[in-house]
Amino acid sequence: xxxxxxxxxxxxxxxxxxxxxxxxxxxxxxxxxxxxxxxxxxxxxxxxxxxxxxxxxxxxxxxxxxxxxxxxxxxxxxxxxxxxxxxxxxxxxxxxxxxxxxxxxxxxxxxxxxxxxxxxxxxxxxxxxxxxxxxxxxxxxxxxxxxxxxxxxxxxxxxxxxxxxxxxxxxxxxxxxxxxxxxxxxxxxxxxxxxxxxxxxxxxxxxxxxxxxxxxxxxxxxxxxxxxxxxxxxxxxxxxxxxxxxxxxxxx
Ligand code: SF4
Ligand code: FES
Numbered sequence: 001x002x003x004x005x006x007x008x009x010x011x012x013x014x015x016x017x018x019x020x021x022x023x024x025x026x027x028x029x030x031x032x033x034x035x036x037x038x039x040x041x042x043x044x045x046x047x048x049x050x051x052x053x054x055x056x057x058x059x060x061x062x063x064x065x066x067x068x069x070x071x072x073x074x075x076x077x078x079x080x081x082x083x084x085x086x087x088x089x090x091x092x093x094x095x096x097x098x099x100x101x102x103x104x105x106x107x108x109x110x111x112x113x114x115x116x117x118x119x120x121x122x123x124x125x126x127x128x129x130x131x132x133x134x135x136x137x138x139x140x141x142x143x144x145x146x147x148x149x150x151x152x153x154x155x156x157x158x159x160x161x162x163x164x165x166x167x168x169x170x171x172x173x174x175x176x177x178x179x180x181x182x183x184x185x186x187x188x189x190x191x192x193x194x195x196x197x198x199x200x201x202x203x204x205x206x207x208x209x210x211x212x213x214x215x216x217x218x219x220x221x222x223x224x225x226x227x228x229x230x231x232x233x234x235x236x237x238x239x240x241x242x243x244x245x246x247x248x249x250x251x252x
Pocket of ligand 1: 011148149150151152153154155156170171175211214215216217218220221
């Protein structure tokens with residue numbers, strides 16, 4: 001193994017370039033370096049104009065997602081060694097407009113997140129004097145997996161449906177909606193259904209499953225969407241057979 005390796009990084013400055021072009025950089029090869037360390041080496045020592053997002057460097061903030069050799073990847077959580085042999089190709093996350101170099105625009109996702117209403121909705125708040133809403137460990141376990149999302153957007157980048165039909169609300173937003181639908185304190189499922197049990201919501205998912213494959217937090221958004229589909233179908237039958245009933249917020 002040589003002491004250096006080559007990173008091919010897609011560069012794009014809309015003020016200067018007609019289209020993105022790959023630029024090669026030689027970086028030291030160190031077994032303890034993740035992809036982000038190599039990019040930081042370039043930024044600090046070779047080319048300060050290279051532009052990309054990162055913050056926590058520990059797989060928590062979700063900001064360092066990029067395509068690595070064509071796969072949506074959290075670059076602070078992936079060793080260089082795992083992407084060999086070189087050259088290792090780094091590009092911005094697919095399915096999002098590129099602002100500059102490896103930085104993509106997240107506005108579409110933020111709008112979809114609002115549509116999913118990922119917060120606790122209640123018909124009536126209990127008075128503060130009545131104390132906090134308590135949950136059993138079993139009630140917590142019902143939604144905890146879906147609460148681990150770090151909004152890294154790797155799942156949107158891997159999703160061919162979102163790539164072809166950008167109006168699709170998409171994996172992470174639906175998984176987060178399901179996180180609240182399954183929360184024993186929440187009563188907002190019917191309200192979320194108005195947006196999510198639609199053609200742009202859960203029914204657009206064709207269960208390719210790549211969202212769950214690339215998710216670094218094992219949220220399994222594909223499973224969240226299929227569970228949502230089952231619950232919505234049951235609601236539809238209940239409404240047909242018992243039109244006086246309505247879905248309750250905290251049931252699966
Ligand atoms: S569901 Fe997983 S891949 Fe998608 S944004 Fe959340 S953490 Fe990232
Ligand atoms: S820098 Fe925060 S998740 Fe990678």
